[in-house]
Amino acid sequence: MDFFEPGDFALSSGITLVNARLAYKTHGTLSAAKDNAILFPNFLGGTPEALEVWIGEGRPLDPSKYFIILPGQFGSAPSSSPSTTAAPFDRGAFPAVHIADDVRVQHRLVTEKFGIQELQLVLGWSVGAMQTYEWAVRFPGMVKRMASFAGGPRPSAWTKLWLHTAIEEPLTSDPHWNNGFYTDAQAVLTGMYRQAHATALTVQPPGFYREGAEGWRSLGFASIDDFISRFWATFWRSQDPNDVVAQARKARSADPSAGGDLTAALSRITAKALVVAFTGDPIFPPAECKADADRIPHAQFREIESVFGHLATFALSEQDKQAIDQALREVLAN
Amino acid sequence: MDFFEPGDFALSSGITLVNARLAYKTHGTLSAAKDNAILFPNFLGGTPEALEVWIGEGRPLDPSKYFIILPGQFGSAPSSSPSTTAAPFDRGAFPAVHIADDVRVQHRLVTEKFGIQELQLVLGWSVGAMQTYEWAVRFPGMVKRMASFAGGPRPSAWTKLWLHTAIEEPLTSDPHWNNGFYTDAQAVLTGMYRQAHATALTVQPPGFYREGAEGWRSLGFASIDDFISRFWATFWRSQDPNDVVAQARKARSADPSAGGDLTAALSRITAKALVVAFTGDPIFPPAECKADADRIPHAQFREIESVFGHLATFALSEQDKQAIDQALREVLAN
Numbered sequence: 079m080d081f082f083e084p085g086d087f088a089l090s091s092g093i094t095l096v097n098a099r100l101a102y103k104t105h106g107t108l109s110a111a112k113d114n115a116i117l118f119p120n121f122l123g124g125t126p127e128a129l130e131v132w133i134g135e136g137r138p139l140d141p142s143k144y145f146i147i148l149p150g151q152f153g154s155a156p157s158s159s160p161s162t163t164a165a166p167f168d169r170g171a172f173p174a175v176h177i178a179d180d181v182r183v184q185h186r187l188v189t190e191k192f193g194i195q196e197l198q199l200v201l202g203w204s205v206g207a208m209q210t211y212e213w214a215v216r217f218p219g220m221v222k223r224m225a226s227f228a229g230g231p232r233p234s235a236w237t238k239l240w241l242h243t244a245i246e247e248p249l250t251s252d253p254h255w256n257n258g259f260y261t262d263a264q265a266v267l268t269g270m271y272r273q274a275h276a277t278a279l280t281v282q283p284p285g286f287y288r289e290g291a292e293g294w295r296s297l298g299f300a301s302i303d304d305f306i307s308r309f310w311a312t313f314w315r316s317q318d319p320n321d322v323v324a325q326a327r328k329a330r331s332a333d334p335s336a337g338g339d340l341t342a343a344l345s346r347i348t349a350k351a352l353v354v355a356f357t358g359d360p361i362f363p364p365a366e367c368k369a370d371a372d373r374i375p376h377a378q379f380r381e382i383e384s385v386f387g388h389l390a391t392f393a394l395s396e397q398d399k400q401a402i403d404q405a406l407r408e409v410l411a412n
Numbered sequence: 413m414d415f416f417e418p419g420d421f422a423l424s425s426g427i428t429l430v431n432a433r434l435a436y437k438t439h440g441t442l443s444a445a446k447d448n449a450i451l452f453p454n455f456l457g458g459t460p461e462a463l464e465v466w467i468g469e470g471r472p473l474d475p476s477k478y479f480i481i482l483p484g485q486f487g488s489a490p491s492s493s494p495s496t497t498a499a500p501f502d503r504g505a506f507p508a509v510h511i512a513d514d515v516r517v518q519h520r521l522v523t524e525k526f527g528i529q530e531l532q533l534v535l536g537w538s539v540g541a542m543q544t545y546e547w548a549v550r551f552p553g554m555v556k557r558m559a560s561f562a563g564g565p566r567p568s569a570w571t572k573l574w575l576h577t578a579i580e581e582p583l584t585s586d587p588h589w590n591n592g593f594y595t596d597a598q599a600v601l602t603g604m605y606r607q608a609h610a611t612a613l614t615v616q617p618p619g620f621y622r623e624g625a626e627g628w629r630s631l632g633f634a635s636i637d638d639f640i641s642r643f644w645a646t647f648w649r650s651q652d653p654n655d656v657v658a659q660a661r662k663a664r665s666a667d668p669s670a671g672g673d674l675t676a677a678l679s680r681i682t683a684k685a686l687v688v689a690f691t692g693d694p695i696f697p698p699a700e701c702k703a704d705a706d707r708i709p710h711a712q713f714r715e716i717e718s719v720f721g722h723l724a725t726f727a728l729s730e731q732d733k734q735a736i737d738q739a740l741r742e743v744l745a746n
Contacts, residue, residue: 234621234622234623235621235622235623235626235636236613236618236621236622239609239612239613239621239636240613242609243606243609243610243612243613244613247606247609248606251602251606253587268585272577272581272582272585275573275576275577275581276577276610278573278577279570279573279574279577279578279614280613280614284570284694284697287568287569287570287573288568288569288570289568289569292569302569302573360618363618
């Protein structure tokens, strides 16, 4: 893991984040012409490593061909986040961060650190797709192609309620939360388990639990409880609760039009765009993703059938992996 | 409200509920031949009054024609429940109750109190439909017709997780829960609000929140927060938390085959059956309701399109009301 340190960073909230820090990883080598870079921002709770499942020689995200940058995001350790920042911005006092802040600091990484003027592709899943949309609207001249997977420019009304109810509230209502000044992350463990239940209940498509076609069984879990414990509880327990809450609030406020006209904002995208949705994904439903694609001048929409829905992020089946690689191959060929 | 008091009642758990009590209301007059009775059990958190929206002269459930019994259920005040029962079975010590217990005590009401040998129709919504299935399997000779709305014989795996995560856990994880021995119901108010968020997130079909077609707007609410506060929070705050938990656990354990072969149990139903599901209802999805209907010898399945999904229970639109009345009219005509 490397770190980009832009010094004091002016957040869009008006607060100056002192000694800001953006973690990142790279794969491959930047060409002399600096014309082979791909930027792949992260999802909520994700780490740069979590995205490496999509990178490999002979695959579309081929490190022998492309220079692939996996940037972190504000609110997520080890980048500047509640768990990694000194007073006065530590823990419950960490300032609000926004998708625009992520994109602005990533832009500085890309231009100042690497001297890149054009990205061959910006792509992301879920909150990473929110960053992708922000990139394509904010820096259209730099984004040659974009690919959004299970994401969108901003959350729907339901998705905002989901971010509050399933992600944030289980933690902030834990009796040991103490406005984010808990003694240590494991103090809010019952909140993390409620979060695991809430995400197990809401993230997967209905078919994931359907008798005779259980998605969890195909992943090697012995029961639904086993799936919840070893998948969701493990996922949430590996993270700092304040970090998760900061990222959830960031996702809720995502809006590349900054409170303006989203249709106008999306019409300014010049990138060749691919918008991919997964059947039965309630977080970013296909119909809504298609409506987003319809507002981008040069966009293709594709719906992929997967029992894993929003969790296709994790490349849980060979079928998902191949369908997604194929979509990426096509967008990179154009 | 009337009360049927069967004395000491042997629950299927093996515990004897001392001075058991079943609340009920009736509409219309029982004929001399006792051949015009309809039984209409209740849903989770419902009261007999909540079902009166389906009763009216000139409508299928016509009190000038039928004698309509609206029974309470165990776990729900003012019937025997945690909030209405004396020590040693008060509050957190109330014994587990099962759908079979509801049906057994309702059977005594119907036969001992009224001397009814055959019910023209047993119908219910959701947990009321679970009681309807139990009636039709347990007392096939007494149930001439049955109608299940947004319900089934037992909950799916997802619905069990929903009962735990959205209904039970927000209450039992409240710091003031104290194993059900809270000082008063309002002490677990933050749990009730989390429950309101969780049900708002999970009960309605996705279209209910979709921009441009918001179901909550058609109900006169000013915003989603307004809907959550005045609909869901009001619904949960009107109930005793232990009562709600007892009913949720009862619903989770519903199974007219009592751990046996459900297909065999449903094949014993002799009632003419109508099984109605609502498009987009995640609690009892149409595909699963249809599979239930397919296992009943004389059953019709019908899917009704409604933006309210599971909430169609409350007759929230004239269109829902007419579609449901029409279905009831047809089942009663056969």
